[in-house]
Every structure is written in structure tokens, then in C-alpha cells.
Amino acid sequence: MCYHSLNDRGYSNMNKYYLFFGNLANKLKIDIITELKKSPCSVLELSDKLKTEQSKLSHSLHSLRCCSIVNVKQEGKKRIYSLNKETILPILKIIDKHENKFCKKHCRALKK
Template sequence: MKCGSYEEFFKNFANKTKFKIIMRLKNKPMSVNELSKAMREEQSKISHNLAKLARCSILNVKQKGKQRIYSLNKDTVMPMLKLVEKHVEKHCDMRCKK
């Protein structure tokens, strides 16, 4: 990845938009437009965010005609989310939403 630091890597999980993208891509790879429509967000917003996610190899891209299909790097992301889930289960108090 061209990601310059651990901090940069983690920023991708520390942001609502990026986190939602990650969640969407857990199910299936998607193009920019698909994501944009599914999330009801501007195309450029999604695009900017995808760029940063891909830069840290959290997502992979492949071209398919005019579209770019983004997919999740599950090897890293899935166990990461599991860890946090466990953490929340253990330490979460009433105020915690998720």
C-alpha cells in the first residue's frame, strides 16, 4: 500500500462514510455508481473515499468496461471487525448503540 503510516490506515475505519462503504462491500463487490446510489451519497464523495481506502489496500479495484469494481480485502478487514465486535461485547455499556 502507499499508505504512509498506521494512523493513515486506521483513519479509514474511523470515518462514517468509509466505514459504511466497508460494510456494504462485505456482501459483494460494487462499482462506484452502485455504492453511490445504494448509500444515497454524491458520486465524488464516494470516489474520494474509495481512493483512500484503496490506497491503504483495504479495498481492491478492477476495471470492468467503464466501471471500476471495488472489493473488500477480507483477509485483513474481517478479523479486524471481529476483534472490535468482541471488544464491544465485553466493554460496552448501556449508552453504546452498536
């Protein structure tokens, strides 16, 4: 999921897209993003809010951090994760629009 290394090894530039998408193709990661959208928080806080085991979060946060969708800073013993809103929020908004515009209609069409 960390595509930086891939790029370095001379892989096609197109790879970045599907690696980026792959990184987000997961319910937990979307839940994390949704939570961090409200406010930054630590791993244990996330664990509590999302009722999710800690190492699972650490793994997910690692790959989100890998492609800079989240940032982290140390605060005492805690590591505070925050959302890089600049990229992901516009994308989610485009998807919302897409759903409204294309998917409801298409859905009916498919049911026929």
C-alpha cells in the same frame, strides 16, 4: 491518508498504525466496507445503495484503496471495487468482541 509515501520519507514505523486507523475513522467508509462485504460493486452502484454523491465515494474509495482495504478492477466503463476481507473482517470482529466484553460494563460504571 496514504501512508506509503510517509514511510518512504523515513517517518517512524509507528505512524502506520494511526494512519491506518485514521483511514477507517469515518462513517461513510464503514458504510462502504459494509456494503462491499456483501458484494463487489461499481461506484455508481454504491452511490445508489448508499444514497451518496459520486465524487464523495471516489474520494473515500481512493484512500481505502491506498492502504489496500479495497481493490479495484476495470470492467468496461465501470470500475468494480471489492473488499479485501482478510484484514478488515477480523478487526471488526475483534471490535465487536471488545464492545460486548468491555463497553457495556464500563458504560454502566461511567453512569454512576
